[in-house]
Amino acid sequence: MRASTDRTLAFLRAARVSSRQERRKNSAYVVYLVALFAVFWAVPLLAAAARAGGRGDWHGETARQLTATLPWSAPLLTALVLLLTMRNAAWRGPVRVDLPTLHWLLPLPLARGPLLLPRLRAAVLRSALVGPVVGAVLGYVLYVAGAGAPVPLAVAGAWAGLVAGLTGVGAGVLVERWGYGRPFWVGSLAVAVAAAVLPLWSGPWGWAAQPLVAAAGHGGPWAVGAGLSAVCAAGALVVAWRSAPLIPAAELRSRATLASQVTASLFALDLRQTRAAVRGPRRGWAARQRVRLPMPRRRWLLVPWRDATGLLREPGRLVWGALWAAAAVWLCGLAPDAGRGQVAVTVLTLGAGYLAAAQLVEPARLESDDFRRATGLPYTFGALALWHAVVPGVLLLLGLAAGAILYGTSGHLALLGAVPALVGGALVSAYRGAMPVEVLIGGETPMGNTGPLQAVLWYGRGVAGALALAAPCLLVTVRQGGFGVGELGWLLLAGLVMLGWGRSTARRLRGGRRRSVLGAARDRLLPLLG
Incomplete structure (x- = not known):
């Protein structure tokens, strides 16, 4: 099977040269647009914000409350990123295949690893690029609000974004492998309990936020938190790497179909259809639940019931x-x-x-x-x-x-x-x-x-x-x-x-x-x- 897989993928690499070149051109154009936006909009805005922060224009009561609540708001924000990643994996997921691959390659007796692991590698690379940028910008905003020095806050924010992104990729692969219901609601319950009991040291979200909280002036063993979050992210990626080849074909087929439907509805500006397609897998899981309230005895209570x-x-x-x-x-x-x-x-x-x-x-x-x-x-x-x-x-x-x-x-x-x-x-x-x-x-x-x-x-x-x-x-x-x-x-x-x-x-x-x-x-x- 491995030899057959290697021959098939080698043939596809030779047959898809033109399509790969077209994708590279599209990717280069996207990178050009992002760089253009950064040069003409993002950098001047960040520079103006830095000047305003240096003058103390944003050091008001709201900024002080934002800084004071950082020990619990930062872990909750990180936990929210993880939960949103798991929700996204219910219809899209880190490991995705296109429709030609779905129809022509998945039914064949080929090894799943060489087919799916490159897609997981691309998802990890995207998270490793986007997460630190977003986290660094958030840390810089905290500096503008008067939380601390710019470089430590930006570095700590980048670390939090990197760890949250990589851990989210691993959690998304688990949702693809085992389905939406169990991993998502177990994770939601863990986050709820952690938020109610001890948000800073309750899990990956708290460990990843510890360097950012320390850089904002709240102190704490940030090195321990950074080490634990690194171990957690590495463990999540290892589990994802082993679980990706085991994703059922039905899950891959469902996500490829839903992704095409979402793209078509977005081009048609039909946001209702987009939302229905995205929520389809979660609604199917919810429909299997048997939670029931007692039947009302009066007609006017029927609709509220x-x-x-x-x-x-x-x-x-x-x-x-x-x-x-x-x-x-x-x-x-x-x-x-x-x-x-x-x-x-x-x-x-x-x-x-x-x-x-x-x-x-x-x-x-x-x-x-x-x-x-x-x-x-x-x-x-x-x-x-x-x-x-x-x-x-x-x-x-x-x-x-x-x-x-x-x-x-x-x-x-x-x-x-x-x-x-x-x-x-x-x-x-x-x-x-x-x-x-x-x-x-x-x-x-x-x-x-x-x-x-x-x-x-x-x-x-x-x-x-x-x-x-x-x-x-x-x-x-x-x-x-x-x-x-x-x-x-x-x-x-x-x-x-x-x-x-x-x-x-x-x-x-x-x-x-x-x-x-x-x-x-x-x-x-x-x-x-x-």
Whole structure:
């Protein structure tokens, strides 16, 4: 088999000379674009940031809190990178084959090692190049914020990025080898326990972050952490090297097919189809779970029961919703002392709250993709959209209420009042459907074609509406330090507007209305613009 494999690969190397040359040209062009961006944008921006940091422009209260929370935020960020790598491996993975290899080589009696290990080697090389660059930039940002010296922080950040990237490659290969469910949820549980007990010394994420924490002025045995993280990364790569040839053909076939579907949907700007393809393997694992709540005895509890059961069967949504809600609470606590960045922090607060709501309205999004799920329910499609807001609204209120009790500020009370608007904006996004062709085509104006702007507005209209209605009230509350009846009334009115918008969007999607609101507005405004 090894001799047959060597002959086959030698023949393919000779037959693919032109395609390899084309790939090298494409890679050289990508490198040229990256270098061009670095020279004309990244380097000047970093230099300007260094000058601002040297003058102390960024040494405010937010920067001090960022530096003070680094002993636990850096390990959690590293753990998040590892978890995202494992999620990515559910549909893509470090070891990937193209469709010709899938159809022509995998069915043949060939050795898997010479076929798959070069792809693993390429993934390791990409992580070894990208990880240190990203980590060094993050360390440099900490220097700009006043955390320490630039060179130690950049070197420590590069080390953390390198170790996290290589460990993530090993974890991704394990997901490909054993499937999505077991490795991912075991890793998630380990990270959750580590975050609750001892984040700095709880695993690879804490060991990799130890040099960065020490360089920021918090001290600690950074050499021990660096050594342990190096051993962990090397062990992960060894396990990945041995596991790569054992990846089942069904897993390779699934990932190659999904990668082609994602590429096609991205070129068509169909982000909903892209998301459905990416989440396909994880949804299949979640569908096998048998978590079930007791059946309700009243009809009005049917839709909330279904939504709650669906979220329990896909606990990743609940975890991400809780994380984004915690981020919103934390950012809202930073807003009063943000100074000139108060507007940006306020917008980020509501943006995090919107992302939490978007995670929790997943049942509504699934229903908009498949109308048959709502066939036997005794509601119209518009009323059903409002019923889908019950469970996300209750969960988000409970999560943000815990933060409001913890901080006890007026800004957190305003954030609680903004929950209906955030849930309504998430429903608008859930029921937007496929983007109409006329939105992307746009129209010609003296300032250029309106297609790209219309596409951005079409995709982001839910979050844009929620932010436009709720952000001014939250900003006024944070600045004045008081939350009264007027602010509460405004936020409740904003919630009614957004929920009504979500209801009308669902009705329009179910009714099959072909013309979009943006298209109708464009047809009316273009004659006025001449």
